[in-house]
Amino acid sequence: MRLDKLETPCLILDRVKLAANIAALHARLKRLGVNLRPHGKTAKNYDVLRMALADQAGGITVSTLKEAEYYFEHGIVDIVYAVGIAPVKLDRIAALIKKGARLSVILDSLAQARSLAKRARMHNILIPALIELDCDGHRSGITADDPLLVEIGRFLHTNAHTALAGVLTHAGESYNCRSIDAIRALADTERDTAVHCAAKLHRHDLPCPAVSVGSTPTANFARDLSGVTEVRAGVFMFYDLVMAGLGVCALEDIAVSVLGSVIGHQPKRGWIITDAGWMALSRDRGTTSQAIDQGYGRVGDITGVPLGDLIVTGANQEHGIVARRAGSTTPGPHLAVGDMLRILPNHACATGAMHDRYHVVDGGLEIVDVWPRINGW
Numbered sequence: 090m091r092l093d094k095l096e097t098p099c100l101i102l103d104r105v106k107l108a109a110n111i112a113a114l115h116a117r118l119k120r121l122g123v124n125l126r127p128h129g130k131t132a133k134n135y136d137v138l139r140m141a142l143a144d145q146a147g148g149i150t151v152s153t154l155k156e157a158e159y160y161f162e163h164g165i166v167d168i169v170y171a172v173g174i175a176p177v178k179l180d181r182i183a184a185l186i187k188k189g190a191r192l193s194v195i196l197d198s199l200a201q202a203r204s205l206a207k208r209a210r211m212h213n214i215l216i217p218a219l220i221e222l223d224c225d226g227h228r229s230g231i232t233a234d235d236p237l238l239v240e241i242g243r244f245l246h247t248n249a250h251t252a253l254a255g256v257l258t259h260a261g262e263s264y265n266c267r268s269i270d271a272i273r274a275l276a277d278t279e280r281d282t283a284v285h286c287a288a289k290l291h292r293h294d295l296p297c298p299a300v301s302v303g304s305t306p307t308a309n310f311a312r313d314l315s316g317v318t319e320v321r322a323g324v325f326m327f328y329d330l331v332m333a334g335l336g337v338c339a340l341e342d343i344a345v346s347v348l349g350s351v352i353g354h355q356p357k358r359g360w361i362i363t364d365a366g367w368m369a370l371s372r373d374r375g376t377t378s379q380a381i382d383q384g385y386g387r388v389g390d391i392t393g394v395p396l397g398d399l400i401v402t403g404a405n406q407e408h409g410i411v412a413r414r415a416g417s418t419t420p421g422p423h424l425a426v427g428d429m430l431r432i433l434p435n436h437a438c439a440t441g442a443m444h445d446r447y448h449v450v451d452g453g454l455e456i457v458d459v460w461p462r463i464n465g466w
C-alpha cells in the first residue's frame with residue numbers, strides 16, 4: 090500500500106533516515122570509546138530499539154514501566170528506568186526483576202533509597218540503583234558537591250537488598266543552548282559532573298560501575314568522554330525541528346512525520362486547513378524560543394519535500410491551520426482538498442505519543458511495515 094491510500098492523520102517513519110541517524114551516533118560514540126544505551130522513550134517500539142542496539146545484546150533506558158515490561162517481553166534484559174523512583178512502582182519493578190530483568194532504578198534521596206530497601210527486602214530480592222546527579226540545574230538530581238552523594242552511596246552499597254549501580258546525569262538544558270559551543274561546554278560539564286562523583290564514591294571505597302550521561306545534543310557534540318561508561322540518547326533516532334533548530338541535525342535527517350490531508354481553505358487569510366491538529370501533532374511549541382519558529386510543525390508535500398515557508402501556524406484538536414511563516418516572501422503553493430502533507434514535528438517524543446503506530450517507509454511512498462507504539466504508563 091502507498092501513503093496516499095492511508096487515512097489521515099497518521100504517523101510515518103522513514104526507516105532509511107532512522108538507520109542513518111542510528112549509524113551516525115554509533116560511529117561517533119565508538120570513536121569516543123563509549124557505549125550507547127539507547128533511550129526507548131522516543132520510539133516506544135521494539136523494532137526501532139533493536140536497530141538502535143545495532144543488534145548487540147546491550148542495555149537500554151526507559152522512561153515508563155510499561156516500556157520496561159514491553160522491551161523485556163521482547164528479550165531486552167538490561168534496562169535502566171531513568172525517572173526518579175516512586176515507592177508505588179516498586180512492586181512492578183520487583184516483578185520484572187523476579188522474571189529475570191537486570192533492571193536498575195534511579196534516585197536522589199535517602200527517602201527513596203530507604204523505601205527501595207524496604208520493598209526489596211519484602212520481595213527478598215536485590216534492586217540496583219544509580220544516584221541521579223544534577224549537572225545543569227535542569228530538574229532533579231543532587232549536585233556534585235552535595236555530601237548526600239556519599240550518604241546515599243553508602244546506604245545502597247551496605248544494605249543487603251540494594252546495590253549501588255553507579256551515577257547518572259542528563260544535560261536537559263542542552264535543549265536551551267544558543268550555540269554549538271554552548272552544547273560542547275555543557276557536554277564537558279555533564280561528563281565532569283558524572284566523572285567527579287564517580288571518583289568521590291571510589292575515594293570513599295564505594296563502587297561506581299556505571300558512569301552514565303546523555304542527551305541527544307550533548308551526545309552529538311561531546312569531544313571527550315573519558316571516564317564515562319555509557320551515553321543515553323533517544324531523540325537522535327528520529328530527530329525533530331527542535332534538534333534542527335539547535336543545529337544538532339539537518340531538516341533532511343528527520344525520520345518521523347505526520348501525514349495530514351488538506352480539508353479546506355480560507356483564501357482571504359491565506360490559510361489552508363488540514364486534519365492534522367494538535368491531536369496528531371501534539372501541542373509542543375519547542376521552537377518558539379529558537380531563531381526560526383516552526384509553529385506546530387513544518388509542512389512538506391507527500392514525499393516530505395518542504396513546501397516553501399509553510400508551517401502549521403495554529404492547531405485545534407482536529408484542525409491545523411497551515412500558512413506561510415510570518416515575514417515570508419516565498420509564494421505559497423496551490424494545494425487542493427484531498428492533497429496530502431507531511432508535517433515535521435517540533436518534538437518527536439511528544440508527537441509520537443499522540444499515535445499508536447508507525448507506518449514505515451523506506452524513503453519512498455510504499456508502506457513496508459506497520460510498527461506499534463507502547464504509549465501510557
Ligand SMILES: Cc1ncc(COP(=O)(O)O)c(C=O)c1O
Nearest residue numbers: 171259303304305321322323324
Ligand atoms: C534521564 C534521561 N536520559 C536520557 C534522555 C535522552 O535525551 P534525548 O531524548 O535528548 O536523547 C532523557 C530524555 O528526556 C532523560 O530524561
